Amino acid sequence: MSSDVEQDRPTPASGTDATERESRAVAEAARESDWSRPSFAKGLYLGHFDLDLVHPHPRATPEDQARGEEFLVRLREVCEGIDGAQIERDALIPDDVLARLADIGAFGMKIPREYGGLGLTMSAYGQALMLVGSAHPSLGALLSAHQSIGVPEPVKLVGTPEQKQAFLPRCAAGAISAFLLTEPDVGSDPARMGSTATPTEDGTAYLLDGVKLWTTNGVVAELLVVMARVPEHDGNGDHQQKGGITAFVVEGKAEGITVERRNSFMGLKGIENGLTRFHQVRVPAENRLGKEGDGLKIALTTLNAGRLSIPAMCAAAGKWALKISREWSAERVQWGRPVGEHGAVAGKIAFIAATTYGLESVLELSAQLADAGSKDIRIEAALAKLWASEMAWQIADELVQVRGGRGYETAESLRARGERAVPAEQMMRDLRINRIFEGSTEIMHLLIAREAVDAHLKAAGALADKDASLEAKARAAAGASGFYAKWLPQLVVGKGAAPTSYAEFGALATHLRFVERSSRKLARQTFYGMSRWQAKMEYRQAFLGRVVDIGAELFAIAAACSRAEMLRTDDEARGRSAYQLADVFCQQSRLRVERLFTDLWSNSDDADTRLAKGVLAGDYTWLEEGVLDQSEGTGPWIAPWSPGASESESVWRAVR
Ligand SMILES: Cc1cc2nc3c(=O)[nH]c(=O)nc-3n(C[C@H](O)[C@H](O)[C@H](O)COP(=O)(O)OP(=O)(O)OC[C@H]3O[C@@H](n4cnc5c(N)ncnc54)[C@H](O)[C@@H]3O)c2cc1C
Incomplete structure (x- = not known):
């Protein structure tokens, strides 16, 4: 159970040249504090579930859609000619693949047409990354590093007219950037x-x-x-x-x-x-x-929408995992039935199918919101990156399990034995980095939590500042009481309590009511955390991580429902199918939310903190006895580097 064990960080180890305070100050200074446009996801953390911000589901204009589709046809042709197994084997993307991608404009997907790019929407860009990533994820990484975080995006956002003229046409023509x-x-x-x-x-x-x-x-x-x-x-x-x-x-x-x-x-x-x-x-x-x-x-502004590349790659992985698990589980017979008919495997297939639907819904909604431009999508994109990278990893794990020993075997080895070369283990290896780069899961938790508790920090003022004087804290307490006196009553009742709310969503209405109730509950729980820990809240990383994860699930449920309804209005049969997928996805997601709510206050966080401190202090080294450390003697943790010219020959590789 949670108590109030001190979770302050230890003082920085000697030799570090930035204190924790300085690191926080740098992060805070880089933070965009302006929220002039409405944010659906921010509202979720404050108990304001404003469905109108994401429903009806935003859509591309017919012209944008046509342009995107026309490009996807050309991209598919190129991708069908790519040998992903060869890239894996040679650990190299052949130059001619890069040349073909450049020829169809793939390096300028997000660059405006006036600078020689294709000017695609974020949504079409996401679909393109899904396609190219399914040829080999290294290609998705290359294109996304180039245009989600590389030169084109920051130049487009903050570049001078001269910089745009100088760099964007080059990038669109295939000059790769990093x-x-x-x-x-x-x-x-x-x-x-x-x-x-x-x-x-x-x-x-x-x-x-x-x-x-x-x-x-x-x-x-x-x-x-x-x-x-x-x-x-x-x-x-x-x-x-x-x-x-x-x-x-x-x-x-x-x-x-x-x-x-x-x-x-x-x-x-x-x-x-x-x-x-x-x-x-x-x-x-x-x-x-x-x-x-x-x-x-x-860099952060670039990542606002740039972070959506990773959800695209994750959704692509989900789609492929679904296809493989469906085909394999129907054919592989053990104990008298196809393995997919055994309950334990069926549960995994349902998880893969429902989560893939959720992944695409989160991507699609975030991308369409970004394209529409009238909403602030900072938190949505960050949640999408965080949630998608975690869920896709679970999908990969389940796919490997469904494939049994073949899931662990490499595609090359399967091929050599004359079996279908399914790279399930590769999918796991390729997906793992998504939880680390472009903001690790832990850092995404901190970034999003900062926004989730922002209203409280503003209201609490000096109360949330551990260095403030007692006098300042007393003044702040009075101000905070005024804010909470107005805000808390709003969290008591809402549409989610009325059994007929969101009736236009039919069977999915119950899930939207759950989101509305949970959003208010989340805001209340965050407030309790804030009142309990005040300035020390920022060190409650496990608590804050769960708060963020609850918001991510609520966002995903809303996205799943809004998309199902959009699909239903377009095509009754597809809509019925989407409703089924959305319904199961929401049921699974709700269970995760309920578990997270329970864990907010019933957990081993304090015991974990104590144990980790003991581990770092060397109290349990006896437990490490009896094995070899293969990494010993291979050098320092971090290679020292010194300023000066390099003594190595450059391995820079000219392409095209
Ligand atoms: C394949 C690959 C491609 C990459 N591409 C690029 C690129 O193109 N450009 C580029 O600039 N970088 C790139 N990176 C770097 C990547 O962004 C970093 O690996 C990432 O930011 C994490 O930094 P780190 O590895 O130094 O981990 P560290 O910062 O050393 O963190 C170690 C662990 O501690 C956690 N942690 C750190 N600080 C906190 C905290 N305050 N609270 C809680 N947990 C914390 C981290 O989440 C992580 O789990 C790439 C990395 C890889 C492996």
Whole structure:
């Protein structure tokens, strides 16, 4: 059971150069605090379930839809000619595949037509990523690193007209780009950033120094978006600039850049992911994106919709898992019946089918909302990334289980034995990274929780600030009581309590009523957490993680229902089928929500915290005895790097 064990972080280990406070300050400064457009998902955390914001389901205009479909036909032709098994075997995407993708404009899907791109909607882009990712997920990663986070998106969002002219047509024509934030010592915590961009005396350029790790596309990229810290300075030719983490567009072949390694991974075997060193790389001042110090904000804004690539890849994985589990489970007979007819396997098939429907619904709704442009979709996209990466991983696990020993066997080995080469284990390997990159699950929980509790933080003011004086806290308490006196009564009753609400949704109405009731309950529980822990709430990561996950499920239920109703209005038969899928999805999701609500207050969090502290202090090392550590002697945890020119030969690979 939960008690009030101190969950404050330990003080940072000696040698770190950014304190926890600084890390938080950097994250807070990068946060967009403006909420001028309505946000459906934010409302869910505040007890305001406003279905009108997502229903009727937004749709593409007929012209946009036609353009998207026409491109998907061409993309399908290219994809059907791609040998995914060969990419897996050679751990390389052949140059001719990249050339064919460039020829049909795949590198400019999201670039406006006036700059030579296709100007596709987010929704069509998602469908394209699903298709290309099903040829090989490395292709999806390449295209998405290029245009969801690489040069085109930030240039489109914050670039000057000159920057747009200079870079967008090149990117649309096939100049591959990459996004470079991570460093050996900078993963989830950009406050530690070591790369520097030093303004030249005359202010016409910056000199870039540093090492960037895990640069997807870095080995083949012609253009890079690089994040580096500009030291504080008084201003120069470019005046008024203040320093801080800043974004730059950099030519991949600029003098002083060395791609020192091509990294290899558990999955995504074809990605061209590098370790890139910068030594006194001269970057013209006109290549700076936005102002000095705006780099992280730009990265986050880019990710607002950019994060939807991962849900697209996850939905694609779900669709394929569904097809394989259906075909296999109907044919494989054990104990006198097809395995799919055994209850335990049937449950997995139902999970895969219902969750795939949920994944596509979340993707489709988020993408259509992004395209419509009238709503703020920051939280929806973040929830979609978080939820989809977790659920797709479970789908992969269930698919491997349904396939039995063949699920664990590689496609090559199956083929060599004369069986259908089904890469189920590959799907697991390829999906695993989605829970880590573009914001790990833990960091997504923190980011979304920050927004979920924002209203409380604003209301609580100094109460939620652990450094505030007692006097300030007393003043804040009075202010907070006023806010809660108005807000809490609104959470007592709502449409979800009336048995006839949302009747137009027929059998799904009950699920929407559940969402409405749960949204109010979620807001109340968050308030209880806030009153109980006040300034220490931010350290209650397990509690906050569950709050966020409940919101994600509620969003998914709403998306599933809204989409089913849209499909029903388009096509009665398809709609009936969608209603069935949505109904089972909602039932499964509701069970997860109920479990999460229970776990909010009945959990082993405090015991876990104590145990983890003990583990870190070495109290239980006896438990590790009796096995070998194969990693011993292979070097430090984090490779030390020093500024200076590289001694390695660049492994940069020119393509096309
Ligand atoms: C295949 C691949 C491709 C990549 N592509 C790119 C790319 O193109 N560009 C780029 O810039 N980066 C890229 N990355 C880097 C990726 O974004 C990072 O791996 C990710 O941000 C996590 O950072 P880290 O690995 O250093 O983990 P760390 O930050 O060291 O975190 C370790 C663990 O601690 C958790 N954690 C950290 N801080 C907190 C906290 N405050 N609270 C709770 N938990 C916490 C993390 O979630 C994680 O579980 C790529 C990585 C891989 C493996």
